[in-house]
Amino acid sequence: MPIFLFLFFYFVAELNTIELWNDTYMSANFHIITNNPLVREKYPLLITMLDCGVEGVFLAARDEIHLGAVAINHPLSGSVKPNESPYKSLVLSLRRGPLDEYSLTVIESAIEVLRKMPVRNIDFHPRVLEDFQVIDLDLLDSAIVALPAQYHT
Amino acid sequence: MRLEVGSIFIKDVQFGASTEVKSGTLYVNKDELCKVAGDDERVKSVEVFLARPGESVRIIPVKDVVEPRVKVEGSGGILPGFMTGVEQVGSGRTHVLKGAAVVTTGKIVGFQEGIIDMKGAGAEYTPFSGTQNVVVKVEPIDTLKQHEHEVVVRLAGFRAANYLGLAGKEVTPDEVKTYETLPLFEQSMRYTHLPKVAYVYMLQTQGLLHNTYYYGVDVKEIVPTFMYPTEAFDGAIASGNCVSACDKNPTYVHQNSPVIEDLYAQHGKTINFLGCIITNENVTLMDKERSSNMTAKLVRFLGADAVIISEEGFGNPDADLVMNCNKIEKQGIKTVLITDEYAGQDGASQSLADSTPLGDACVTAGNANQVVTLPKMDTVIGYPEVANVIAGGWNGSLQPDGSIVTEIQVITGATNELGYHYLTAKTV
Numbered sequence: 001m002p003i004f005l006f007l008f009f010y011f012v013a014e015l016n017t018i019e020l021w022n023d024t025y026m027s028a029n030f031h032i033i034t035n036n037p038l039v040r041e042k043y044p045l046l047i048t049m050l051d052c053g054v055e056g057v058f059l060a061a062r063d064e065i066h067l068g069a070v071a072i073n074h075p076l077s078g079s080v081k082p083n084e085s086p087y088k089s090l091v092l093s094l095r096r097g098p099l100d101e102y103s104l105t106v107i108e109s110a111i112e113v114l115r116k117m118p119v120r121n122i123d124f125h126p127r128v129l130e131d132f133q134v135i136d137l138d139l140l141d142s143a144i145v146a147l148p149a150q151y152h153t
Numbered sequence: 154m155r156l157e158v159g160s161i162f163i164k165d166v167q168f169g170a171s172t173e174v175k176s177g178t179l180y181v182n183k184d185e186l187c188k189v190a191g192d193d194e195r196v197k198s199v200e201v202f203l204a205r206p207g208e209s210v211r212i213i214p215v216k217d218v219v220e221p222r223v224k225v226e227g228s229g230g231i232l233p234g235f236m237t238g239v240e241q242v243g244s245g246r247t248h249v250l251k252g253a254a255v256v257t258t259g260k261i262v263g264f265q266e267g268i269i270d271m272k273g274a275g276a277e278y279t280p281f282s283g284t285q286n287v288v289v290k291v292e293p294i295d296t297l298k299q300h301e302h303e304v305v306v307r308l309a310g311f312r313a314a315n316y317l318g319l320a321g322k323e324v325t326p327d328e329v330k331t332y333e334t335l336p337l338f339e340q341s342m343r344y345t346h347l348p349k350v351a352y353v354y355m356l357q358t359q360g361l362l363h364n365t366y367y368y369g370v371d372v373k374e375i376v377p378t379f380m381y382p383t384e385a386f387d388g389a390i391a392s393g394n395c396v397s398a399c400d401k402n403p404t405y406v407h408q409n410s411p412v413i414e415d416l417y418a419q420h421g422k423t424i425n426f427l428g429c430i431i432t433n434e435n436v437t438l439m440d441k442e443r444s445s446n447m448t449a450k451l452v453r454f455l456g457a458d459a460v461i462i463s464e465e466g467f468g469n470p471d472a473d474l475v476m477n478c479n480k481i482e483k484q485g486i487k488t489v490l491i492t493d494e495y496a497g498q499d500g501a502s503q504s505l506a507d508s509t510p511l512g513d514a515c516v517t518a519g520n521a522n523q524v525v526t527l528p529k530m531d532t533v534i535g536y537p538e539v540a541n542v543i544a545g546g547w548n549g550s551l552q553p554d555g556s557i558v559t560e561i562q563v564i565t566g567a568t569n570e571l572g573y574h575y576l577t578a579k580t581v
Contacts, residue, residue, distance in 0.1 A: 122547060124542065134361065139436055142360040
């Protein structure tokens with residue numbers, strides 16, 4: 001019997017947590033395109049999770065920008081080079097307006113930088129992968145903390 | 154603000170019974186230094202090694218390099234906000250153990266980078282192959298996560314440097330230089346026949362392992378502000394940046410900023426050096442807009458005719474560099490930019506991630522993608538296996554014979570964007 005009680009309360013607590021996230025983010029007017037599992041854990045309701053490399057994240061962001069989204073953080077944030085870290089998280093507006101030419105220039109330039117860098121073929125240890133995830137999440141957090149006033153959660 | 158910098162030339166470093174300077178040799182009491190550097194409950198162990206120019210020694214991965222200095226007269230202390238309070242620094246007298254350096258090593262993240270070779274091909278790419286290095290290897294307690302680990306190694310290096318700097322407090326310097334910047338109106342009236350030049354000092358400020366501090370404050374949290382140039386000589390700017398070894402500015406380079414040195418050298422001769430504006434390189438595009446607007450405003454407010462702008466890092470900061478350049482030039486103020494390049498291993502690709510036609514006076518600090526072979530060293534201090542996973546390396550960079558084939562971006566200071574390095578161009 002106690003185990004059923006425990007499960008019942010656990011289930012209720014989980015529901016509340018999800019509700020809390022929903023309350024927090026239900027009005028968010030931006031989202032995060034990412035392939036970083038740590039970002040998914042921290043911002044589950046704000047992300048579009050992609051199963052791809054950094055170039056895939058850049059291309060998805062470029063497509064959204066072509067459809068009128070605005071880039072909020074710089075795609076080349078971090079001195080960890082884009083051909084080095086397997087993870088990237090980009091913040092974009094949900095609003096679709098006229099093409100934002102600066103956002104397009106920035107993302108196209110990032111794609112160009114990525115493609116000129118050699119493929120490094122490194123099979124990273126899981127601990128190193130976690131380090132990359134932590135750095136990417138921290139850079140993303142820097143952007144979330146400094147969100148321009150017109151963006152909100 | 155007037156600062157006398159007294160340099161005590163250090164030509165050798167040895168372990169000794171007490172920490173002192175005698176006849177140009179820095180003697181280090183190893184146990185005492187370990188105790189001071191490790192004075193943090195988050196530190197499990199500290200080891201200290203010596204690495205001298207010409208020795209077959211490789212230090213990898215390097216976190217930071219700090220110069221031992223001590224305040225002899227005047228307010229505040231070296232590395233304010235960390236090692237002392239937050240009193241204004243940059244005036245009075247400071248002694249420097251010139252030629253000595255504290256190098257910290259510690260594997261904060263698995264891809265930690267930064268190589269200093271004391272001999273061979275690699276030594277030609279780092280200015281720290283020429284310093285008498287006291288290497289502090291810090292192991293934190295097992296449970297420490299990346300954020301705290303960075304703090305722990307950073308502070309251990311600062312404590313070690315300030316401890317060694319104390320050895321120079323009572324020593325008569327071999328050379329004394331005086332630097333002075335007057336309050337703005339007085340300074341402007343001083344050399345009215347000379348062009349007024351300011352320095353826009355961009356600091357890396359993006360997040361974990363990418364931060365820089367001013368009097369202990371994370372610079373990504375500030376808006377651009379004015380700094381007397383002599384403040385940098387007392388460690389007002391401290392590095393928490395330990396990614397991208399070639400073009401990060403170690404604390405040592407901030408303490409010895411060659412841009413500030415050169416501007417002072419021309420002060421009163423060909424220019425009137427007004428001072429520095431420190432600014433950040435944040436991750437959001439709006440922060441970049443705000444900071445570059447404020448930087449341009451401050452430059453105009455100072456009444457500058459021209460500015461030097463130096464960048465730190467690559468990619469994201471290229472956007473800040475271009476914004477600063479555009480907005481300052483559009484006010485009719487000339488700019489000269491200092492950056493480095495990621496132009497591909499053949500040097501044929503676009504060098505920066507952003508550009509502007511107004512950036513028509515630009516100094517390059519070299520191509521970080523240039524490939525070199527670093528020969529095997531007899532002694533490795535640190536963790537040699539990281540050569541395979543650091544930026545600029547690849548799977549197989551570390552050769553079976555101990556040599557490393559890599560891009561020069563792994564070498565500490567190889568393309569330093571303040572110009573504190575050996576790469577140069579020659580007319581042939």
